[in-house]
Amino acid sequence: MMHCFTSRFIASLLSAALVQTHALAQAGAQKSGAIPVTPSTALAGPASVLSKAVRTSATMEPAVPHAEQDKSVAARLAAWQSASGKKPNIVWMIVDDMGYGDPGCFGGGAAIGAATPNIDALAQSGLKLTSCYSQPTCTPTRSAILTGRLPVRTGLTRPILTGDKLTKNPWADETSLPAILGAVGYKTVLSGKWHVGETEGMRPQDVGFDEFYGFYPAQKELSQGVDKRRYPDLVLNPDRLEMLHKTGASEGLMHGFKGGATTEVMHIDCIENVAEGDRMLKEFTVAKIAELAKSGQPFFLEHAFAKVHADNFPSKAFEGKSASKYAYKDAVVEVDAYVGEIVAALDKAGVLENTFIFLTSDNGPQLDSWPDTGYTPFRGGKATTWEGGVRVPGIASWKGMITPGRQSDDLFDLMDLFNTSLALAGATDRIPTDRYIDGIDQTSFLLADAGLSHREKVYMWNEGTLMAMRMYEYKMHLHVTEAESQWLAIDMATERQVGISPWLFNLYIDPKEQCAVGHRMNAWLASMGAEMKAHGATFRKYPPKDIGLGK
Numbered sequence: 434m435m436h437c438f439t440s441r442f443i444a445s446l447l448s449a450a451l452v453q454t455h456a457l458a459q460a461g462a463q464k465s466g467a468i469p470v471t472p473s474t475a476l477a478g479p480a481s482v483l484s485k486a487v488r489t490s491a492t493m494e495p496a497v498p499h500a501e502q503d504k505s506v507a508a509r510l511a512a513w514q515s516a517s518g519k520k521p522n523i524v525w526m527i528v529d530d531m532g533y534g535d536p537g538c539f540g541g542g543a544a545i546g547a548a549t550p551n552i553d554a555l556a557q558s559g560l561k562l563t564s565c566y567s568q569p570t571c572t573p574t575r576s577a578i579l580t581g582r583l584p585v586r587t588g589l590t591r592p593i594l595t596g597d598k599l600t601k602n603p604w605a606d607e608t609s610l611p612a613i614l615g616a617v618g619y620k621t622v623l624s625g626k627w628h629v630g631e632t633e634g635m636r637p638q639d640v641g642f643d644e645f646y647g648f649y650p651a652q653k654e655l656s657q658g659v660d661k662r663r664y665p666d667l668v669l670n671p672d673r674l675e676m677l678h679k680t681g682a683s684e685g686l687m688h689g690f691k692g693g694a695t696t697e698v699m700h701i702d703c704i705e706n707v708a709e710g711d712r713m714l715k716e717f718t719v720a721k722i723a724e725l726a727k728s729g730q731p732f733f734l735e736h737a738f739a740k741v742h743a744d745n746f747p748s749k750a751f752e753g754k755s756a757s758k759y760a761y762k763d764a765v766v767e768v769d770a771y772v773g774e775i776v777a778a779l780d781k782a783g784v785l786e787n788t789f790i791f792l793t794s795d796n797g798p799q800l801d802s803w804p805d806t807g808y809t810p811f812r813g814g815k816a817t818t819w820e821g822g823v824r825v826p827g828i829a830s831w832k833g834m835i836t837p838g839r840q841s842d843d844l845f846d847l848m849d850l851f852n853t854s855l856a857l858a859g860a861t862d863r864i865p866t867d868r869y870i871d872g873i874d875q876t877s878f879l880l881a882d883a884g885l886s887h888r889e890k891v892y893m894w895n896e897g898t899l900m901a902m903r904m905y906e907y908k909m910h911l912h913v914t915e916a917e918s919q920w921l922a923i924d925m926a927t928e929r930q931v932g933i934s935p936w937l938f939n940l941y942i943d944p945k946e947q948c949a950v951g952h953r954m955n956a957w958l959a960s961m962g963a964e965m966k967a968h969g970a971t972f973r974k975y976p977p978k979d980i981g982l983g984k
Contacts, residue, residue, distance in 0.1 A: 480967035481960035483904065486889040491974070492866050496873045496887040506877035506884075510857075513834065520618070520731040521831070522788040523854050525578075526775065527735065528768055529571065529626055529652065529742035530815060531826065532798035532807025535765055539563075539826050541808055546757030547765040551773030555792060556828045559835040560879060563842045565827025566891045566903070567796045569816050571651065573894075574795040574847060575629050575737070576603075579610045579640075581851030581864070581872030583894060585972075588980035590896040593630055595654060595682045600981035604630065604640045608865045610851050612641030614733045617860045620725055623647060624718045625711075625737030631683050638689040645690075646698075646717045648710065649683040652742045656707045658684060660744060686713060708746035710739050715771040719778040726782035733854070736775060740764040743802035761805045786832045789857055793847060794825040803920045812946045816923045817914040818893040818900040819946055829879045836882050843886030844903065848872035853879065869975040892968050895928065896984055897977070902965055908946065909961045910936040935962065 479486060479495070486495035514520065534541040536549045538556040568574040572592040573584035584590045588603045611621035622644045623637045630636065631649035638645045648655060658677055661668040668674060678684075689695030699706060699713070718736050725732040747754070747763035751770070755762035772792065779785045798807030798821070800814035813819025827845055829835060852874040855861050864870060871892075878884040893901040901910040910931055917925040936949040937958055943950075952958060 481963040483957050483960035484889060484964060490866070492869050493864075494869075494871050494873055495889070497885075497889050499877060499885050499887065502877045502881050502884060506880045509834070509880065510876075517787060519787055520859060521857050522725075522731055522779075522784055523614075523619075523733045523857060524775070524779065524788055524790045525735045525737075525850065526772060526790070526792040527575070527625070527737040528792070528794045529738055529740060530796065530799050530807060531741055531765070531768075531794035532809040532814075533794075533821070533824050533826055534808040534810050535741075535798075536769075536826055538828075540810060543756065545762075545808055546759070547755040547762035547769075549765065549769040551769045551776070552792065552826075552828070555772065555776060555790065555830050558832065558837050559790075559828060559830030560839040560841060560884075562827030562829065562845045563840065564903075565793060565825055565845045565847070566823050566893070567794065567825045567847050569796055569818055569822045569893075569895050571626075571742075571795045572628050575627070577848045577871075578850045579629075580607050581610075581848050581870045582607075582868070583848070583871045583892065585894050585897055585977045586869060586871070586975065588978035588982060589629060590894075590982055591984070592628060592651070593982070595650070595677070595680050598981065599630075599632075600979070602630070602632075602634045603978060603980045604635050607640075609641040610854060611637075611643075611733060613855060613860055613863045614858055615641060615643060616863065617858055618730060619858060620728065620730050620732040621734075622721055622725070622732065623735045623737065624721065625714045625735070626651065626739050626742075627737070636689060636695070638691045638693075638695065641691075643691050644688075644721075645695075646686075646688050646721075647714060647737065648686060648739055652707065652710070652739045653744050654682065655684065655701045655710075655739075656704065656744045656746070659701060659703055659707070663744060686710065704746055705749075707744075709748050711767060711771065712748045712750075714739065715774060718775055722775070722778040722784070723782050726779075726784045731858070738768050738771070740768050741807060743799055743805040745805050759804055761807065765807075788831065789834075789854075790828075790830045791850060792826070792828040792830075797822040797825065800916075800920050800922045801924050811944060813914065813916075814922045816895070816926070818895050818910075819914070820908075820940070820944065822914075822922075823893055831880070834880055839882070841878075841884065841886070843878065843884075844888040844891055845875060845878070845886060846872070846888060846891050849875045849888065869971050890964060890968075892965075896982075898928065899965070899969065902961065902968070903940070904957075904961055904964060906939055906941040907955070907957060907961060908938045908940055909958070909965070910938075911965070934958070937961070 485497045488495040536552045538553040542549045576589040621642045623642045625647040627649050657664045684701050685697040686699040688698050741764045745760040745764040751763050751767040755766045797814045809821040811820035813821035849872045851872040856874045856876045873887050878886045891903045900912045914928050916922045937951050938946045
């Protein structure tokens with residue numbers, strides 16, 4: 434009987450996959466057959482008996498209702514706004530490639546050679562999220578948090594690299610968070626790494642930010658042209674170095690304004706420039722906080738660290754400052770110090786009690802750059818949808834509004850920052866309704882003393898493939914990424930479809946995803962499959978975009 438059930442279940446998935454193969458091909462998707470979907474489930478309500486989520490709109494991700502929690506937090510926010518006469522400021526701090534286990538408050542810190550007292554203090558001041566999820570790589574995460582949409586919907590499915598030629602500007606028909614916030618009176622600033630397009634029309638100052646001060650690409654793409662130790666075949670070969678320069682890729686620290694000039698503040702022509710980049714970004718942010726606070730306008734500030742993405746070169750002031758003495762650990766200590774300075778700047782400017790702060794990482798650690806890489810207690814790393822690639826630290830803090838010392842293992846997807854930030858700004862009525870929004874408003878979850886998440890499921894994509902889904906403590910894989918060699922989760926990895934049955938793990942008893950429970954020990958395999966089909970059905974009405982970013 435179990436065998437028959439398995440056969441019927443898998444047959445339904447395969448049949449549905451054939452339907453979606455045609456749908457995605459028509460939509461110009463990069464890869465097909467990855468999303469199980471049936472026409473009958475398109476944009477329906479709960480797909481299975483396991484689901485508590487409610488769909489309130491055809492264009493919004495279903496959410497688990499908590500009416501009393503929402504009502505209580507709405508009253509608190511109204512009282513706060515009435516007393517302060519202001520809208521809250523919003524500050525994000527995004528660390529690049531930091532592992533889940535790097536900060537002390539998530540099990541790392543001094544225990545692994547790089548103390549993080551400031552990040553730990555921020556966590557203690559508010560809410561620590563232990564099941565917080567990103568996308569597998571940086572460009573997808575950075576676009577998703579600013580649009581509230583899965584990267585497969587926007588076309589920004591992988592990092593934009595030197596030499597890539599996009600067929601269209603993905604931002605041309607997207608509505609960004611800073612654009613909406615700017616329309617309701619916020620000043621919007623991005624300080625740090627962008628990596629979501631550097632051609633005109635795709636830069637931060639072109640897609641909604643009032644001001645940008647930072648780097649368009651990742652840190653490695655800046656260091657590769659000057660680091661003869663790691664890239665001798667490039668740096669010591671004038672012909673090939675000239676080829677790199679001819680791509681026109683940005684090689685400097687840029688400063689741009691919406692509708693105004695964009696200038697290069699510093700050209701990267703030596704390792705020392707790379708090393709001091711984050712110090713310069715921090716100094717800009719600290720000064721900008723003082724300026725914004727004086728203006729009286731609410732502000733949205735995203736500070737995106739260039740570190741700790743390989744290749745790491747700590748600022749001169751932080752060389753050897755970690756107990757480890759390794760470059761990565763020194764970079765973690767440097768980032769932690771700057772987190773402390775940014776929070777202190779908010780306090781000094783008198784706006785700490787008016788500011789919602791969120792700190793996270795854009796994805797898991799890049800294992801391929803070992804030992805210049807972070808730590809995760811989970812399986813896999815960056816560019817995979819194993820927990821090590823997509824489960825990241827999440828910290829929410831708002832003095833006076835989020836009770837200190839809270840911790841929750843309820844689900845939070847970084848895309849939820851889009852909806853939550855708009856809710857805090859009183860601008861949810863401006864969320865687009867002509868496209869599918871995957872983010873969920875988590876305001877009451879983050880602010881209520883015993884807040885419960887509105888998110889029931891996290892869907893995990895890698896480029897154009899639906900890989901896995903987490904629902905409650907369970908995680909189901911349709912595709913997996915397997916390293917062919919230790920520490921080479923990107924450079925020598927294979928993506929493959931799983932076998933006879935989806936691989937189902939219970940993360941509470943097996944957080945390292947080592948032994949699938951499947952039919953042997955789990956009653957929910959069919960229900961979770963139904964939820965995946967319902968997710969796939971959203972792409973029939975709202976197909977994915979193809980902007981030319983192949984694998």
